[in-house]
Amino acid sequence: MQVAVGAIVREDGRYLLSRRRADAHQGGRWEFPGGKIEAGETPETALDRELYEELGIRPLIIRPLISIAHRYPERHVRLHVYRVESFSGTPEPREGQAFDWFDETALCALSLPDANRGIVAALRLPDRYLITPEPDVDEARFFAGIEAALRRGVRLVQLRAKSVDEHRLRLLASGAVDVCRRHGARLMLNGRPELARVVGADGVHLSASQLQTVQGRLDLENLYIAASCHNERELVLAGRLGVDFAVCSPVRPTASHPGAPAIGWLGFEAMCAQAPFPVYALGGLDTTDIEEARRRGGQGVAAIRGLWEGGQAYARHA
Numbered sequence: 001m002q003v004a005v006g007a008i009v010r011e012d013g014r015y016l017l018s019r020r021r022a023d024a025h026q027g028g029r030w031e032f033p034g035g036k037i038e039a040g041e042t043p044e045t046a047l048d049r050e051l052y053e054e055l056g057i058r059p060l061i062i063r064p065l066i067s068i069a070h071r072y073p074e075r076h077v078r079l080h081v082y083r084v085e086s087f088s089g090t091p092e093p094r095e096g097q098a099f100d101w102f103d104e105t106a107l108c109a110l111s112l113p114d115a116n117r118g119i120v121a122a123l124r125l126p127d128r129y130l131i132t133p134e135p136d137v138d139e140a141r142f143f144a145g146i147e148a149a150l151r152r153g154v155r156l157v158q159l160r161a162k163s164v165d166e167h168r169l170r171l172l173a174s175g176a177v178d179v180c181r182r183h184g185a186r187l188m189l190n191g192r193p194e195l196a197r198v199v200g201a202d203g204v205h206l207s208a209s210q211l212q213t214v215q216g217r218l219d220l221e222n223l224y225i226a227a228s229c230h231n232e233r234e235l236v237l238a239g240r241l242g243v244d245f246a247v248c249s250p251v252r253p254t255a256s257h258p259g260a261p262a263i264g265w266l267g268f269e270a271m272c273a274q275a276p277f278p279v280y281a282l283g284g285l286d287t288t289d290i291e292e293a294r295r296r297g298g299q300g301v302a303a304i305r306g307l308w309e310g311g312q313a314y315a316r317h318a
């Protein structure tokens, strides 16, 4: 079943959710307004009709947010989710449903249909994900590089330091957490979950090889979990583990991973269609590629040199 769904956002950043009728599929849970796409409709025209039928409003500015396929025991759905950034009219419950506006924190505490986890993640994540170049001996310069990226608007950072020992990684991670905190940004640690917790990181980023070793769902309470994926098999593993988002690479050939076959934009698009969570495109990309990544169904781009000031100079070994 194809479904059009709207995450309607107000100027104060709150989202409108309705409560599903008790007797409906996923009854009693909160949902983003929307409904089944009928024959002859596009997801956009269905969204327009549904929002009018359910709330008496007309979407004016919408942008694709994420597309999610989900199998409930009794039906399969594909949700085509849009962020509705402006609309005309005043929402009213035309079908007698309860509805309310929720900020991000309240949204995370609601009971939503199982398919909606990826929608909430997509709403909370930015369109760019900085991966740090391998740090050299000059730590001050390394932190200044992170800070410069944060000043340019980066809000999500992965500390990736493969060449350092555990002791130094811990120092670097603590420093990176501090810098990110000051700018209201989140830090993902490429490393062990226990270390992420000790240093106060916001999440842990798993390499594709770590993905192979984890059995079942990984429950790290309020830590974000992300993973690096290079093919559809790894995406499946990431899904089983319950990641919040993934990075798919390499979209283009890169200097940091010579010889790795590029997946190209078509490969990236196929991976986005499969993933029930947000996906960043990685590999030879920078901010000028964000729009393309979004057109292909992604959350945005992840980059080392593409998001690092002066890129080439520092990130020579990255």
Ligand SMILES: Nc1nc2c([nH]c(=O)n2[C@@H]2O[C@H](COP(=O)(O)OP(=O)(O)OP(=O)(O)O)[C@@H](O)[C@H]2O)c(=O)[nH]1
Pocket: 003, 004, 005, 024, 025, 026, 030, 031, 032, 033, 034, 035, 036, 050, 075, 077, 079, 113, 114, 115, 116
């Ligand atoms: N509208 C909406 N549907 C969702 C969400 N998440 C989710 O899994 N779904 C599923 O997508 C399907 C969409 O259906 P719907 O019941 O809203 O469809 P509709 O408005 O056309 O309903 P109707 O048949 O009562 O007229 C349901 O199976 C529902 O459980 C969500 O956030 N919003």
Ligand SMILES: [Mg+2]
Pocket: 033, 034, 035, 036, 050, 054
């Ligand atoms: Mg509906």
